[in-house]
Amino acid sequence: MSYRHVVGPRTFVFADLAELMAKASPPRSGDRLAGLAAGSAEECVAARWCLAAVPLSEILARPLIPYEADDVTRLILDTHDAAAFARVSHLTVGDFREFLLTAPSETLAVIAPGVTPEIAAAVSKIMRNQDLILVARKARVVTRLRNTIGLPGTLAVRLQPNHPSDDPAGITAAILDGLAYGCGDACIGINPVSDSVQGLTGLLHLLAELIDRFAIPTQGCVLTHVTTTLEAMNRGVPVDLVFQSIAGTQGANASFGVTLSVLKEAQEAALALKRGTVGDNVMYFETGQGSALSAEAHHGIDQQTLEARAYAVARAFRPLLVNTVVGFIGPEYLYDGKEIIRAGLEDHFCGKLMGVPLGVDVCYTNHAEADQDDMDTLLTLLGAAGVTYVMGVPGADDVMLNYQSTSFHDQLYLREVMGLKRAPEFSEWLARMGLTGPDGALLPGGGAPLLAAAPGLAA
Amino acid sequence: MSREDDPAGAWQRLAALTPARIALGRAGAGLPTREVLRFGLAHAQARDAVHTPLDAEAVQAGIAALGFTPLMAASAAPDRATYLRRPDLGRRLDEASAVALAAAAGDPVDLALVVADGLSARAVHEGAVPLLTALKPALAGSGWRLAPVVVAVQARVALGDAVGALLKARAVAVLIGERPGLSSPDSLGIYLTFDPRPGRSDAERNCLSNVRAAGLKPEPAAFKLHWLIDQALTRRLTGVALKDESDRLLAGPEGVTSITGGARDNPPPSAGEGSRAPDPEQT
Numbered sequence: 001m002s003y004r005h006v007v008g009p010r011t012f013v014f015a016d017l018a019e020l021m022a023k024a025s026p027p028r029s030g031d032r033l034a035g036l037a038a039g040s041a042e043e044c045v046a047a048r049w050c051l052a053a054v055p056l057s058e059i060l061a062r063p064l065i066p067y068e069a070d071d072v073t074r075l076i077l078d079t080h081d082a083a084a085f086a087r088v089s090h091l092t093v094g095d096f097r098e099f100l101l102t103a104p105s106e107t108l109a110v111i112a113p114g115v116t117p118e119i120a121a122a123v124s125k126i127m128r129n130q131d132l133i134l135v136a137r138k139a140r141v142v143t144r145l146r147n148t149i150g151l152p153g154t155l156a157v158r159l160q161p162n163h164p165s166d167d168p169a170g171i172t173a174a175i176l177d178g179l180a181y182g183c184g185d186a187c188i189g190i191n192p193v194s195d196s197v198q199g200l201t202g203l204l205h206l207l208a209e210l211i212d213r214f215a216i217p218t219q220g221c222v223l224t225h226v227t228t229t230l231e232a233m234n235r236g237v238p239v240d241l242v243f244q245s246i247a248g249t250q251g252a253n254a255s256f257g258v259t260l261s262v263l264k265e266a267q268e269a270a271l272a273l274k275r276g277t278v279g280d281n282v283m284y285f286e287t288g289q290g291s292a293l294s295a296e297a298h299h300g301i302d303q304q305t306l307e308a309r310a311y312a313v314a315r316a317f318r319p320l321l322v323n324t325v326v327g328f329i330g331p332e333y334l335y336d337g338k339e340i341i342r343a344g345l346e347d348h349f350c351g352k353l354m355g356v357p358l359g360v361d362v363c364y365t366n367h368a369e370a371d372q373d374d375m376d377t378l379l380t381l382l383g384a385a386g387v388t389y390v391m392g393v394p395g396a397d398d399v400m401l402n403y404q405s406t407s408f409h410d411q412l413y414l415r416e417v418m419g420l421k422r423a424p425e426f427s428e429w430l431a432r433m434g435l436t437g438p439d440g441a442l443l444p445g446g447g448a449p450l451l452a453a454a455p456g457l458a459a
Numbered sequence: 460m461s462r463e464d465d466p467a468g469a470w471q472r473l474a475a476l477t478p479a480r481i482a483l484g485r486a487g488a489g490l491p492t493r494e495v496l497r498f499g500l501a502h503a504q505a506r507d508a509v510h511t512p513l514d515a516e517a518v519q520a521g522i523a524a525l526g527f528t529p530l531m532a533a534s535a536a537p538d539r540a541t542y543l544r545r546p547d548l549g550r551r552l553d554e555a556s557a558v559a560l561a562a563a564a565g566d567p568v569d570l571a572l573v574v575a576d577g578l579s580a581r582a583v584h585e586g587a588v589p590l591l592t593a594l595k596p597a598l599a600g601s602g603w604r605l606a607p608v609v610v611a612v613q614a615r616v617a618l619g620d621a622v623g624a625l626l627k628a629r630a631v632a633v634l635i636g637e638r639p640g641l642s643s644p645d646s647l648g649i650y651l652t653f654d655p656r657p658g659r660s661d662a663e664r665n666c667l668s669n670v671r672a673a674g675l676k677p678e679p680a681a682f683k684l685h686w687l688i689d690q691a692l693t694r695r696l697t698g699v700a701l702k703d704e705s706d707r708l709l710a711g712p713e714g715v716t717s718i719t720g721g722a723r724d725n726p727p728p729s730a731g732e733g734s735r736a737p738d739p740e741q742t
Contacts, residue, residue: 029544163477170477177473177481331543366505366639367543367578372498395480395490395498402640404502407480412488446484448466 052094085114112355144279180447248309251297290333337374579636623655
């Protein structure tokens with residue numbers, strides 16, 4: 001079914017919903033690279049006018065990727081909550097935007113299981129940045145494993161202590177530095193160089209021993225392939241959180257070497273370890289616009305809609321953490337600071353609207369037209385939007401992955417400007433350790449109590 | 460003095476354990492001024508590495524001085540802005556270059572070498588001639604037939620496939636500027652592909668990464684590359700089936716060693732290996 005919109009003497013025709021959604025997308029290099037973007041600014045806005053008039057029920061009824069061809073589509077439709085959707089099923093995309101701007105938090109929580117990724121993506125395309133922030137701020141998602149993440153007024157941080165050769169002493173040094181800055185409540189998560197089970201085992205033991213030694217109410221994670229983590233669990237290695245990169249199509253997931261069934265198997269194995277103390281959200285996923293195109297598995301769908309579909313995959317596994325790595329993939333997908341900022345807000349909004357605990361790796365590479373000022377802007381906007389967590393990378397410079405993310409200092413900035421607290425259990429631990437004062441602010445002294453409690457660590 | 464008494468000294472010791480930017484100190488929630496400026500300088504150097512045009516004449520002259528025959532080529536990406544947005548164009552030769560290479564091709568050869576700007580001309584300016592200098596005696600010793608050394612601009616790794624095919628080479632080695640890290644704006648990557656032809660995937664290549672003065676130095680890099688070329692020509696393959704075992708012959712290699720076969724195209728958050736993979740090169 002085609003869609004059309006008349007602007008003065010000109011009629012814009014869009015062959016199908018996929019083309020309509022792609023052309024309604026705010027401009028970005030990845031959709032141009034895929035040949036899907038609107039040909040002019042006017043065509044882009046004509047597509048938005050047209051999209052605003054499409055009923056949500058029609059989006060639900062017309063899967064962009066056929067049910068028979070893709071297991072992510074099957075997951076979306078088979079698990080769709082019709083009762084939750086009933087509240088909004090009579091709305092068009094344009095009505096839905098206004099509904100969201102008006103709705104209280106409780107209503108957003110009720111409809112979340114009825115919101116498909118395509119619906120979330122569609123409405124995001126006709127929303128301005130301020131709409132994305134305002135609605136996401138109201139959509140709270142709380143998850144628990146060894147602490148409580150996502151409560152209103154809180155921001156968590158993943159401590160990311162990567163090292164270019166997985167050196168245990170170097171990683172430990174970076175962890176101590178991050179803890180001294182009050183980072184690590186989302187998790188302490190290492191991207192390893194080595195993908196071997198032996199390498200993973202050593203790092204998992206390092207994290208478990210460090211967390212035990214200081215009795216930190218948090219979880220460790222080594223971000224390696226899910227099958228490697230499964231093997232480690234089979235060998236009795238302590239695994240708190242199972243990590244995997246995921247995408248929005250079956251083909252893109254296959255390019256990552258991952259299927260829905262292997263994710264299920266890993267989730268069940270992690271649950272059986274019973275390492276949670278206050279909850280059982282044991283999965284951690286990363287995503288990012290452009291991954292399906294990069295894997296040549298995009299089915300002619302725009303990259304932002306496919307990204308939202310990745311959140312449907314995540315949602316099925318009740319994750320503790322999900323983050324988009326928004327500027328990592330490079331300028332052929334998101335060219336500059338403006339495109340990265342827009343994508344970060346869209347991803348966060350879509351995830352939260354779908355009930356997924358979305359954090360954002362606010363980041364860029366050196367061949368993108370972006371810099372620290374752009375990251376400051378996006379970080380501040382996400383703080384206003386109630387982002388679940390961000391990354392804490394020493395000095396914002398990841399010396400293993402060669403990209404720039406947010407730093408230990410950046411999260412301090414955001415807390416001060418926005419009045420954001422840490423996960424409550426972690427916050428109490430910092431106070432007990434003598435690292436923070438009654439107001440949660442860091443005490444002067446350069447983390448001396450931590451060093452005193454860790455003689456010989458990273459010696 | 461115990462650590463409790465001297466946290467600053469303890470942090471200094473910890474900072475020596477990692478190249479990560481730890482123990483920076485703070486001014487309220489912010490960085491000390493010197494760290495803001497230090498970061499700014501590193502980012503400026505990385506940006507300049509991406510945007511500085513390759514001085515192709517100087518690179519050709521350096522190559523000619525070693526006794527190799529240089530030859531210029533350009534990809535189908537006309538400028539840097541297009542190159543960054545359209546990786547597909549950077550993998551194809553422009554028409555004039557394709558014609559010129561076809562005309563320059565003689566009898567089949569064993570090896571074609573391509574020196575490409577990639578994402579860091581600086582890496583090529585500083586690293587290509589030292590690498591070729593270190594490689595030359597080993598090439599001569601093996602007696603391989605060599606094609607002219609092609610100097611390519613606005614090039615991605617896969618451009619080497621077209622070059623190798625036109626020059627009738629059994630294997631092609633592409634020396635290319637890697638995506639600059641904040642602390643490594645001068646890093647060269649080397650990709651080896653057996654039986655090069657357009658359409659080869661990155662899983663069919665072997666890669667040596669982080670070739671630079673502060674990483675994998677030219678001599679051990681040349682040693683490893685020669686070993687890989689020898690294996691590739693003997694076993695008639697490159698990629699995941701060919702693991703870099705040159706370390707067994709090379710005592711105490713410096714710097715980071717190879718990433719073998721797993722390099723891919725601008726990896727998404729995952730390069731299929733679970734975590735965000737290091738992405739030193741753009742193909």
